[in-house]
Amino acid sequence: MNGGQRAMSRFLGRLGGWCARHGRLVLTLWVIAAAALMGGSIVLGSPVSNDASIPGTDAQRAHDLMRDGFGPGYDQGGTVQLVIYSPYGPLTEDRPKQAVERTVADLRTLPHVVQVDSPYRRGGIASNLRIGLVTVRMEGHDSTKLAENTQVLSAAAEPARQAGLEVVPADSSTPADKEIKTGPSEIIGVVCALLVLIFAFGTLTAALVPIFTALVSVASGLGVIGLLGHVVDVPKQAGIMATMIGLGVGIDYALFLLSRHRRLLATGLPVQEAVRRAVASSGGAVVFAGGTVIIALSALMLGGFPLLRTLGWITGISVVSAVLTAVTLVPAQLGLLGHRVNTLKVPFLGRRPESSGWGGLGAWVARRPWTVLVGSVLVLATLAAPALALQLGSLDEGYGAKGEPSRRAYELMASGFGPGINGPLTVVAKVTGSDAAVDRLSNAIEAVDGVANVSEAKKNDSGDAVMIQVVPEYAPSDARAAEVVREIRQLNVDGVQAHVGGEVAGLTDAADRMAERTPLVIGVVVLLSALLLLFAFRAPIVAIKAALMNLVSLGAAFGALALVFSIGLGSGLVGMDAPANSSYLQTIFFSVPIESYVPLMLFAVLFGLSMDYEVFLLTAVRQAYLKHGDNARSVAEGLGSTGRVITSAALIMVAVFTAFIAYPDPMVKTFGVGLAAAIAVDATIIRGFLVPATMVLLGRWNWWCPRWLDRLLPNLSVEGHEDEDAPARPPVPVMSGQS
Incomplete structure (x- = not known):
């Protein structure tokens, strides 16, 4: 082997051998670390963020102008809607109307609530008179805690529910923004992996080694990610992505090392020597493979989407954890188990040669x-x-998913007010001219194909900014809604500088940024x-x-x-x-x-x-x-x-x-x-x-x-050698550029 190969192989071999000799210490340290990290994230909490802002986009400029001109209560996280449905008759009848008005009065008494729009205002009740919207604006509160705000406001609608009305909260996030909690899928995945390992190895003991290693690896990675939430914005998708990738590579890397160890053990080598050689030969491939995954994930920082960039490097933490446990925890377990790694054999399995x-x-x-x-x-x-x-x-x-309050609210709103009500656009404009310029902007927006409704323009206190709510004819997921966004942005009205914000506008900007940066990332x-x-x-x-x-x-x-x-x-x-x-x-x-x-x-x-x-x-x-x-x-x-x-x-x-x-x-x-x-x-x-x-x-x-390239390349190899004292193998011929 060349010097680089020998150094890497020797280091990994010595590391694996040391871990095998001190198996109890290594095992104890990993278990304590995993328990401490997970326990710390549970006790201290694991803050997550659904911030999908993209600096430099028109939607972000609209959001910034709205926040500066109208206050935080008008941003996405500070607004919650409650959808009220009357299954028995019109909401305009006395009994349901009184119940709704009591609900509105109770909402106005809640902390941080600065404005509650009754459904009996203009446009608040659907044409069928059975569906109404209550819009609540909040400020002075953490607007990123949209789910918590929604639950508190929904609980205050009890007077309406007691009157037989259905009240469901609707928020402005998308399914991808929701906090994703762990569930039975992890258990199903681990059980399936265990069955595959039992079939591959033929022994329950050997099959449990990669499973235990992966669980420790995932727990450690998730603990680190949870604690990082106190320092950086961690996307809500990070936990589930880290679990998916961490389980897969954690089991795989341990599997590769364990397979090499069992082959060496079958040749009659002592246990610790077999562990050393397995890590020396296969450990480099594990480290290299993990490095390629991390590099690929790190390249997402070039995507121009902060959420994607953060999601990439945070998910890479689970891969780092998988590599570390593979080259340390696996040797420790193998050293402790010795030849017992082949115990608890399953009949009729694991008897065929692997090749x-x-x-x-x-x-x-x-x-x-x-x-x-x-x-x-x-x-x-x-x-x-x-x-x-x-x-x-x-x-x-x-x-x-069916049965979720957010989907029920979506369907009620679409039924009563049209699909576009679920993805309204917010046009925020800086006013540099007279009121006539604002009127011209409203008229121009109303004339755009695909616009169903344009609200009355609302000026801020200083009069230098105006906000207009625009309801498209199409659902937020409809590609035609994005076209409406682009057409409004192309409007050129003297006296106003308009920007289009809202969920649909933000997603449109994200799609455009992804399309622009994808070739670079690839x-x-x-x-x-x-x-x-x-x-x-x-x-x-x-x-x-x-x-x-x-x-x-x-x-x-x-x-x-x-x-x-x-x-x-x-x-x-x-x-x-x-x-x-x-x-x-x-x-x-x-x-x-x-x-x-x-x-x-x-x-x-x-x-x-x-x-x-x-x-x-x-x-x-x-x-x-x-x-x-x-x-x-x-x-x-x-x-x-x-x-x-x-x-x-x-x-x-x-x-x-x-x-x-x-x-x-x-x-x-x-x-x-x-x-x-x-x-x-x-x-x-x-x-x-x-x-x-x-x-x-x-x-x-x-x-x-080519010879010139061979001279330039560093001495790096992933293939290692099981015996660092073995004679050098015949080199691969280095041919000239013409050969």
Whole structure:
């Protein structure tokens, strides 16, 4: 090995050996750390934020002007609406009207409430006279605590409920803004992973090692993320994303180390020596694989969306925790268990050699690489084809779970006032001219196609700013609502400088920013990942090809998302509830928009996770090639030695991600479907057929490196060696640029 390889291998080997010798100490320290971090986040709380502001956008300028000109009570978090529905008769009758007026009077007595608009004002009652809106403005209170404010205000509507009226709160957040709480999906995912591990190892004891490691890793990561909420704004999606990714990679990394350890143990090595060699040889691949995931997530900081940037690096904390537990806690457990790691065997499982089926598949692929290549490309193209129908948009409360108060309020408001009432636009203008300029602005807005209603302009106390509420004809998730935003922004009225804010406007700006920055993020992630592979394997063709292969698995992920959500084939099966008046076919083929930031987040996560399997497969192929120099044979041997482990790891990730589809939150469902589909395709078609076929066809060019580049590259390798005192292996020939 070169100096860089030997140094990394020696360090990881010594670390693993020390942890194996001091297993009780390492185990105790990790358990205490996980308990302390989680306990601290529970006791001190885990503050989260739904701040989706994007500096420099028109919606943000509108928000800032509204806050400065009209006060914090007019911003999004300071306004709550209560929807009142009379099932028996018009709200204008005496009995319901008295109950509603008592409710309005009680609301006005609550702390921090500065204004309550009665439904009996102009436009407050629907044309059917059964649905009314009570609008409450608050200030001097933490406007980010929208859920808490809504609960307090809803509880004050008891007089109306006692009169037989239905009162449901409606807030201005989207399903993706909601706080996502943990639930049974984590348990289902862990149980499924345990079953896969039992089938892979054949012993319950060995199967429990990755599970325990992942649970400690996730608990530590979530504890850190929870405590970080006191220092930085932590998105509400961070906890669930960290749990999903942390469980998957935590189990996988432990699985790779454990598999190598059991193979070494089977050769007769002492326990601690087997642990040392396992960490020395596979630990580098684990560290490198985790690094690629973190780099991919960190690239989200270039997306121009603060929420996405923060979500990326915070989710990376769970990956760091998974790597640390893999190279320390796993060796500690293996050192404590000794040969008992193979106890509690399950009958009829774990008796086949790990390379039995996969070695044969590798040899079969090596004999007919062109056939396999063409067949794989056709299958992958078929899977990715639906991605052409991918529809990005925004999720509104109409896509929330049935039975949720917010969805009920959404449906009542849409029924009584039209779908646009659920996503009103706020036009805020700085007045530089006379009142006539404000009138011209109102008239111009009213003339825009797709505008259903324009409220009377409201001036601030100083008279230098005006606010106009605009109700579109379309629901917030309708793409035509975004077009209304763009058309209003194109209006040019002398005497006023207008900006458009509100939920729809903010989501429109987010989608535009994502579309603008997506090529940059993709380019940076692919380039950095290819460079890391180049440093690791000193093979430019392999590095470029690996980066391109990961893009292929993304095509399959987006194809699955489009098929399930955009086309609607199976959206009902994953728990997306169609409107109440939908037919059976509409329920099954229920089209759901995908949030604009989801594809970019999926890209970063999937690219990093796919690189894990690429690293482990290439490491095994290269090690075989260094032994005998036969390319086709090394591909077959590499696939044979890693195929079963990679498949088991992929099954675990697919099980974990699939379990999260049961979450009621649409954003979690989209991530679950996309991640599960991509990992399944990546670990089977791509790693089992496409990658081996291309490596066989490339022959010695897999490991070609021009001399000038070889001299420039640092001595970095992920493949390690089980015995640092073993004689050096024959080097891979470094060919000239013309060879």
